[in-house]
Ligand SMILES: Nc1ncnc2c1ncn2[C@@H]1O[C@H](COP(=O)(O)OP(=O)(O)OP(=O)(O)O)[C@@H](O)[C@H]1O
């Protein structure tokens with residue numbers, strides 16, 4: 001394949017880790033081991049076997065028979081729990097460490113960003129560190145000189161450029177480190193969890209830069225625990241688990257698979273569910289999703305009525321409580337917030353326990369999986385939160401012919417909400433029916449220059465999700 | 479390490495017809511080639527790391543450059559007092575004892591510092607090893623090279639001393655770079671062995687001061703090698719620093735004890751150390767990032 005950028009075949013990486021369970025039975029054993037072992041080790045050392053360090057007998061496979069291919073211009077996310085082998089994979093690809101088994105073919109120069117500001121020396125000035133770090137990352141001196149101003153501007157450290165880096169705030173150091181790395185121009189870029197640092201604005205800027213890099217048609221492998229970032233940047237994602245390749249496919253699906261794996265959802269009973277902070281008091285007792293008949297459910301069709309039910313109990317707090325329900329995506333993008341204060345108005349007196357119900361006459365969400373979080377507070381200020389349960393329920397919304405056209409709306413790249421709207425379509429002379437996507441209708445959209453390019457961009461960015469209208473599925477009761 | 483081949487892409491390659499570098503990564507076994515061409519490709523990194531070492535050293539210390547001189551100069555004073563005055567050792571060819579000793583201490587200090595810096599270099603660059611790919615040889619090599627700045631400073635003082643004592647260097651001074659290279663080769667050779675071992679076992683670090691101390695007295699610094707008779711003098715050359723030190727004295731002070739066959743023995747040892755060290759280093763290299 002000529003457009004192949006990375007081919008990984010049966011990759012394995014073995015590490016030796018210490019095991020402390022070894023027990024010595026007798027003093028003689030202990031002594032003889034203590035005296036003999038150093039010589040055994042020294043012997044191994046001279047023969048060039050490097051597994052010799054003290055007692056590292058236990059073996060783990062940080063990567064175990066991993067195979068996949070990446071084409072030029074693809075931006076691929078890699079996700080998995082801590083210790084899944086993500087960093088190890090990137091280290092093998094960037095030749096920092098050698099695989100134990102298997103083979104990797106790389107077509108193109110590889111640049112790796114496993115850490116921001118590697119090799120920075122605190123005594124050197126920002127200017128000196130740019131050159132040093134650039135050289136470490138594989139840039140030539142001429143290249144660095146050419147990009148110097150751009151790097152400084154990106155990092156926003158113009159004023160401090162001749163100050164030793166030890167006087168920088170840690171955020172400034174990170175900015176500078178990222179700025180240098182961001183100006184690398186390899187054909188294949190591998191990036192580890194480096195964007196998790198710095199303030200929110202800086203993170204946004206980094207993500208923006210990564211997006212730009214992706215747009216330039218370079219091949220990117222991107223490791224992150226930030227699912228929203230993965231979702232934004234990568235069209236395709238690979239899931240690793242304990243060194244093994246689990247799945248590979250469109251980002252949404254893989255993220256769902258990954259998250260459903262660590263679902264600590266507190267369905268129903270919330271009293272004992274984990275709280276994000278230990279200071280929260282278990283005021284929230286249960287949460288349920290009820291369908292039209294008032295039966296608990298986890299699946300609702302778009303546009304159907306739904307009721308959310310909260311049971312609470314509090315002996316000390318009985319005045320000025322505020323309850324709220326947040327509907328969000330699995331990646332924590334907030335979608336709707338229902339708060340007693342805003343939807344109902346303040347309530348001064350509350351019984352010490354009770355049930356609240358929120359009735360939604362027609363659920364305007366598109367098909368997909370959503371999650372809900374509930375909270376209870378005594379005022380709108382964050383510090384007055386009394387109790388929070390995140391991910392307390394998962395709600396699956398099933399598609400339905402919401403607009404009555406026979407075409408099912410799509411969710412995700414096309415947004416999450418279904419809102420009724422009236423299209424006015426210019427009539428064609430031969431009296432075609434509106435609704436069918438004919439050439440005329442497509443052209444006529446161009447009359448609204450604001451809309452046409454946006455629609456096009458969306459469909460390009462989401463090549464995975466086809467922008468063709470879906471065949472109408474005869475849904476029951478449609 | 480990995481087998482690296484550069485191939486041109488298939489003919490129907492992607493639109494921007496550019497040469498695609500093909501790299502293949504596979505596990506390596508046993509001894510591997512030195513890949514000096516890789517090292518050459520990374521010469522800018524070598525330059526920057528050396529530059530960093532020098533810059534940081536002179537920035538961080540109060541006396542800065544003065545240290546380069548203080549160390550050999552004070553050793554010379556101590557040696558002159560104890561060996562020159564009290565023990566009454568005399569230098570070859572009527573050269574004043576302090577000059578003969580300082581002439582030996584200049585290359586010695588370069589060697590001893592280069593050895594200990596390079597032996598610790600991998601461990602102190604652990605972070606680089608774990609996060610970036612580059613030929614690992616760059617690290618010990620740059621740490622020996624950065625010692626050259628100190629050497630030049632100490633050498634200037636040597637020139638001044640010779641001026642004061644009214645000693646004119648002979649034409650043999652043209653051979654001086656060769657002896658310096660010999661010291662460099664020896665320091666790097668030992669440094670390669672020790673740095674690679676140091677990654678695995680940190681005990682190595684503790685043996686270094688002991689090693690240099692021992693080596694100092696095994697080298698004809700406080701005394702001339704002419705104390706030994708002929709077959710022994712040549713055999714003494716197994717210590718490459720003996721050859722370096724006598725070479726320096728011969729090239730600068732014109733002592734008539736020209737190093738002769740001793741130098742060839744030293745040269746052979748130094749080259750053996752360097753080549754074996756480099757292969758050992760390369761063999762251990764693949765484990766550095768995992769273990770360090
Ligand atoms: N140098 C090493 N020596 C021994 N074991 C190692 C070494 N590096 C990694 N490991 C082990 O390999 C496994 C995979 O580690 P890796 O760093 O690739 O995980 P990761 O997926 O990047 O995790 P995280 O999300 O925490 O960054 C872990 O079990 C880790 O303990």
Ligand SMILES: [Mg+2]
Pocket residue numbers: 086087088192193
């Ligand atoms: Mg990691």
